Amino acid sequence: MPPSPTTVRLACLGFVFDRHAQALIRQGAPAGFELAFAERPQDMSEAMLAESEVLLVTAPVTDAMMARAPRLRFIQKWGTGYDKIDTEAARRRGIAVAITAGVNADTIAEHAIALMLATLRRIPLADRALREGRWISGEIRPVGQRLYGKTVGIVGFGNIGRAVARQLRGFDGEVLYFTRGGPVAGELAHGARFVPFEELLAQSDIVTLHCPGGAANAGMFDAAALARMKPGATLVNAARGDLVVEADLVAALTSGRLAGAGLDVFAEEPLRADSPLRSLDNVVLTPHSAGSLMDDVPIMAAHAFRNITAFLGxxxxxxxxxxxxxxxxxAPVSSKGRDDDTR
Incomplete structure (x- = not known):
């Protein structure tokens, strides 16, 4: 049977939509929504794209994809970073785009702090050595550092940057931040103080990135910026891989200019098998998982569905x-007469 004229066909596209997340998202879907899932763009059939009125995505959405989706009216980003969506093409084609602002800010902030701790204390190195039968407490002592009392510089002070500042309060350090828009109202309530970019680099024991990627900020942390960081500092990136020039970071880490790095995002994902970052003991790597917790899936899905139903209404x-x-x-396209098993 053809679907009801009120059926909303929604395609969920991206690596976060595994079978576990799918079950939770289906549970939270409003009545009348027909969901299809593809974890990778190549898994999304032409029919699925052509029939979709709404996309819920973590994967890129290009102008070419929109051209093949005549019924597409709304793109809902799962999360906040929308640099992989061609927003100019969406605007030109009359397709609205929205994010889920602030939903997983505390989750990502928590992961950034975990990267700080893991990098400063060399936890992955200690774990690996112990599993291999090596007791290396004497080797870790000269290179390990504590987070307590350190100066942390936050680049970007949106929902996630502010969450990092709040969560750092218990470590009794100084929190600095820089954002291109200048000081944020109520900054002291978050326990942070605005400083110019150059001062943040020079004063921070740890620099953590929480600003958008894309053309405006690509390569922000190149050799010149890394050289202006405090000697022996640590860099944490749980934002976007293109913020950091990876070859320059590797050089700063191998020379000892920087003490370590905690990275959740990379210029190319998945991280290349031959990336020199894999071989560095002073680097902690996670697979773009800062915001990927099952705890957040129902909350994120509810927020996304609120936006989608509001738009459609x-x-x-x-x-x-x-x-x-x-x-x-x-204009909406009637679903009358469409084949019910098209995906």
């Missing part, structure tokens, strides 16, 4: 979620 979306407003959206 002609209601106003939360301003902080809107990336491309529905100023001149595509």
């Amino acid at each position: 002609g209601e106003t979306l939360p301003a902080r979620d809107v990336v491309v407003p529905p100023a001149a959206p595509r």
Whole structure:
């Protein structure tokens, strides 16, 4: 039977939509939604793309994909970083784009702090050595550091950057931050102080990145910026891989200019098998998993579905979620007569 005219066909595209997440998302889907899932763009059939009225994504969405999706009216990003969505093409095609602002900010902030601790204390190295039968406490002592009392510089002070500042309070250090927009109202309530970028680099024992990627910030941490960091500092990146020039970071780590790095994101993902980052004992690596907890899936899904149903109902979306407003959206296409098993 063909679906009801009120059926909303939604394609979920991206690595986070594994079978465990799918079950939770299906549980939270409103009545009348027909969901299809693809963990990789190449797994998304042409029919699935052509039939979808809404995309829920972590994967890239290109102009070419939009061209093959005549019914597409709304793109909902799972999370906040939308640099992989061609927003100019969406705007030109009348396709609205939204994010789920702030939903997993505390989760990502927690992961950034975990990277700080793991890197400073050389926890992965100690774990690996112990499993191999080596007792290396004497080797770790000269290179290990504590987080307590350190100065942490936060680059980017949105929801995640502010969450990092709040969570660092228990470590009794100084928290600095830089954002291109200048000081943020109520900064002291978050336990942080605005400083210029150069001062943040020079004063921070740890620099943690929480700003957008894309053309505006690509290569922000190149050889010159890394050289201006405090000698022996640690770099943490749980934002976007293109913020850091990886070859320059490797050089700073191998020379001893920087003490360590905790990285959740990379210029190319998955991280290449031949990446020199894999061989460095002063680097902690995680697979872009800072925001990937099952705890967050129902919360994220509920937020996404609120935005989607609001858009479809002609209601106003939360301003902080809107990336491309529905100023001149595509007209809805009736689902009458469509093949029910098209995916």
